[in-house]
């Protein structure tokens with residue numbers, strides 16, 4: 001029963017690891033990357049603003065795709081939402097200005113303030129768009145995402161919806177403009193403003209479709225046998241299910257195996273209580289227990305051992 005399954009299925013492209021802070025998301029992501037890269041071209045991506053792929057692997061990883069040293073077929077990337085946003089602004093500034101500029105009710109000052117007013121979450125949506133673009137490039141067989149702790153990740157999932165509302169406002173402005181032009185000039189030729197709206201609509205749709213396609217995307221939840229973590233796991237799984245994102249398996253990390261001292265026995269008893277709770281609550285999920293290691297799991301050698309526990 002122990003061990004992650006199904007991740008080598010060829011239709012599965014995007015594997016996300018998520019959970020509470022400190023439970024082992026990064027370690028599981030990298031361990032999975034090492035495993036999958038044995039036969040498949042794999043890209044590890046971090047969307048946690050507190051990136052730690054580099055720390056975990058013991059080598060520098062940055063915001064451009066780079067090959068992981070000594071591991072054939074494994075590359076890594078730490079996405080900067082902030083940089084993705086500046087890129088978005090550079091690429092789309094003139095298009096957005098066009099939409100705002102053709103709207104009847106706005107003067108130049110309004111337009112400047114709208115543009116500088118950051119759309120909530122747009123940076124992260126652009127970060128996600130970067131992932132979608134990478135998957136579309138199809139240079140890799142597998143894309144593993146080491147996500148930020150629960151709250152942040154859940155917010156990210158609601159962003160396409162938010163962005164969609166924002167697009168609708170833009171589209172409405174456009175529609176009024178189009179109507180005016182058609183009324184007075186008789187004919188309307190779509191411009192870069194219309195292209196922008198269309199492209200943003202497509203982006204949101206592509207993100208949502210991918211996340212909700214259980215053949216192409218799977219979210220692996222990582223937890224530890226402690227009360228707070230179990231509560232958070234429940235919240236995470238409920239929300240993921242609500243958004244239509246497939247959760248099929250769960251990792252319970254840091255499971256104590258020793259039984260040799262009073263302290264260990266006591267800790268184990270507490271852990272067993274939560275492990276049983278998890279099994280009861282999430283009986284429909286495949287569960288993988290990972291023992292607590294005597295040392296931190298960092299560097300390729302330790303991570304390769306961890307990989308064997310995961311699979």
Ligand SMILES: Nc1ncnc2c1ncn2[C@@H]1O[C@H](COP(=O)(O)OP(=O)(O)O)[C@@H](O)[C@H]1O
Nearest residue numbers: 021022023024025026027254291292293296297
């Ligand atoms: N099974 C384990 N045994 C011992 N240490 C672990 C285990 N799993 C993870 N760790 C260590 O715990 C710390 C937190 O793990 P990490 O993967 O960074 O968590 P997260 O990404 O969820 O914040 C790291 O120092 C990691 O090396």
Ligand SMILES: [Mg+2]
Nearest residue numbers: 025026048052
């Ligand atoms: Mg992490």
